[in-house]
Ligand code: HEM
Ligand SMILES: *[C@@H]1O[C@H](CO)[C@@H](O)[C@H](O)[C@H]1NC(C)=O
């Protein structure tokens with residue numbers, strides 16, 4: 001009964017606040033900054049153990065926001081009612097960081113039940129990972145709701161595979177998602193951290209080494225890390241120079257033809273994108289400043305604020321009607 005009353009008052013609350021709600025106003029249980037500091041403590045603890053989780057959280061946000069907006073849809077587990085959630089999509093190979101979101105949700109539900117959505121938690125967590133990894137700070141909107149739909153084929157239609165060329169990337173980022181060419185180049189710089197499975201790029205190594213790759217690097221580094229017909233799908237660092245640092249090294253790697261994905265190389269194929277790659281590779285600080293602008297844009301894509309369309313999940317892995 002008490003829960004019903006609580007829930008009802010949230011519905012009223014969400015029906016009356018403007019779409020860019022910045023604060024949680026429910027009876028002082030959690031302010032935005034309370035919620036943010038709980039998430040941050042969980043993220044910091046996780047990254048002190050393993051910086052790779054930070055890469056996972058940044059990618060998780062991207063994969064959430066490009067499919068139905070930043071609505072936590074990527075977090076939903078497969079169930080008998082929904083056997084093909086986004087997690088099953090081919091483009092979602094290697095997603096990680098879910099346990100961090102679960103931990104934050106658990107603490108927030110204890111402190112202020114039903115107030116902070118999983119979509120907000122993920123946006124905060126990715127932001128905290130960025131700050132932990134290189135000190136870049138930015139603000140994201142709070143008060144978004146969690147979606148109720150998660151569909152693998154939508155993830156495959158809205159996320160870029162590593163085989164995309166520049167035109168395909170621009171069609172997706174600019175035409176479909178309303179970002180800019182600059183956002184595309186800036187956000188691609190996230191490939192300065194984290195790892196890839198061999199299967200995501202071995203088409204560039206076998207049977208022949210792609211001419212878009214540095215031949216020596218491909219032959220002596222990537223082919224050794226990813227042998228042909230290996231029985232396990234190995235992993236390699238995306239940035240072979242500073243693998244754990246969230247820095248602008250990615251752009252130097254692109255210019256050197258030493259990045260694993262064809263999509264990374266393809267940023268060299270127009271004057272506009274190439275000029276940006278050169279700028280970020282050569283002007284210290286430019287990429288960091290622009291990343292702090294593009295990340296909040298990504299984090300605030302197509303938020304659900306209408307209570308008819310969303311909810312605040314009790315568990316980030318299941319919709320409430322199924323919990
Ligand atoms: C531009 C088009 C993009 C393509 C084609 C792409 C593709 C990929 C692929 C194939 C992987 C490796 C998956 C695996 O094999 O395990 C990966 C990893 C990663 N991507 Fe992207 N990505 C793109 C843009 C982005 C953006 C915009 C971000 C974030 C802002 C991002 C962040 C990451 C991170 C951090 C990793 C490493 C994840 C980890 O180590 O857990 N990517 N990406
Ligand atoms: C975030 O917002 C707060 C409060 O509005 C402000 O004080 C702070 O400077 C902002 N931080 C950044 C990095 O923009």
Ligand SMILES: *[C@@H]1O[C@H](CO)[C@@H](O)[C@H](O)[C@H]1NC(C)=O
Pocket residue numbers: 151152153154
């Ligand atoms: C998932 O999305 C696809 C493509 O938009 C659609 O055809 C399909 O019916 C959806 N599946 C479910 C279970 O809603």
Ligand SMILES: *[C@@H]1O[C@H](CO)[C@@H](O)[C@H](O)[C@H]1NC(C)=O
Pocket residue numbers: 215216219220
């Ligand atoms: C690749 O490396 C092998 C030995 O590791 C060498 O025999 C071969 O000539 C190299 N090929 C190219 C194209 O560099």
